[in-house]
Amino acid sequence: MSLYILCLILFAIGLYCLIVKKNLIKKIVGLGITEYAVNLFFILLGYTKGGEAPILSKDTPITNFVDPLPQALILTSIVIGLGVTALMVAITVRIYEKYRTFDINEIRRLKG
Amino acid sequence: MIELHVILILMIIGAVVAMELEDMLSSVIALGAVGIGLTLEFLLLRAPDLAITQLVVEILSLIILIRATVGVSLPRERIATRIGYFVFALVFAALFLFFSYKALAQLPVFGFPIMKMGSLYIKEALAKTGAANIVAAVILDFRGYDTLGEATILFTSVIGVLAVLRIKGRKT
């Protein structure tokens, strides 16, 4: 249970970073932290005590496996996270090229 | 299970460091350290597929993020935040933690999951698909639609990046 709470604290740190920081790079960092916390929480939910990795073996039959379903979901989620990060970095690079700053207050003021 | 706690606490420290450092390059590298900690957690939680994928994805995302931070003219941009945002974020995070703590009582205890679908997949994976790696059997056979959607999302993201960053056809 304490692992769940630590994982939720990690999520809250990412959320705080996403709200408070006005730097676009810091916002990307915050979104990355939240994504890590969510991925870890799913895998924690699927862990079986004393379980083995869900890979069948030819010689020794194993019965006590970890839940494979969260692992399959998170495997796609990690690659999606990379795509999202790349898209955000591309947009950030374009914004920097146009306005020469990462501060979103400054960008809002420069718009008109 | 003490090692899981230690690595998770180190990840929290890394996240705070990544959030509070002023130098953007150092901040991005601290985020990479958090990702490596996540790789170790996956390995300890018996998810080797995820550990390999997270490790290589972490390297690539670090390269991409460093590309965004290197070469900017203000590497240490100090941006003042308003006090209202600060209070709002603290209250929001505290409320989130409180309600999730309440909700934790409904979750299964750590180490004893509800494997309703998981036990079915484990029982029938070898007979129905012939794959020894159950995770591969789930993502490519039982739940192929998920992977199709994931491929679509990745394609959209690549198209988005190429459209945002294209050089030809831009009026200079």
Next chain:
Amino acid sequence: MKEDNSGMSLIVKRITKITVSLIFLFGVYIVLHGHLTPGGGFAGGVIIALSFIHLVLAFGKEVALKKMSQATVSIIESLGGLMFWGLALLGLIFGSYFFLNILPKGRPFDLFSSGIIIFCNIAIFLKVGAGLFAIFLALAFIRLPPEEKKGENR
């Protein structure tokens, strides 16, 4: 033989020539054994993309792009997507429903077992590897204009 000046120093280039092929081989191994050992199309695709990125970082853009241009990358990525979709449609055409595993399963724990899973892994590998390499190329090609153009309205 005259060494060109683009990219990093001579030491990095010599070592890259040795290591890139090993990284590439490891990626292919990860993909082809995706249904037997940990790994699969996602991890293998990212590893292959990293091997090409290694080449770009060490030798500079021009030398690396002779081996793999941006148009080639786009074609390979689309090919991977089409291949995955076609494999899914195969089940609808010859069987009863989408994503049906119609190919013979083979003996368990063999390299060529498990029906369409190994081909799906190869398709995802093409798609992920080429897509991520295209993202990297797009990010590496962009040049920020010099600072004094700030006031210019573009």
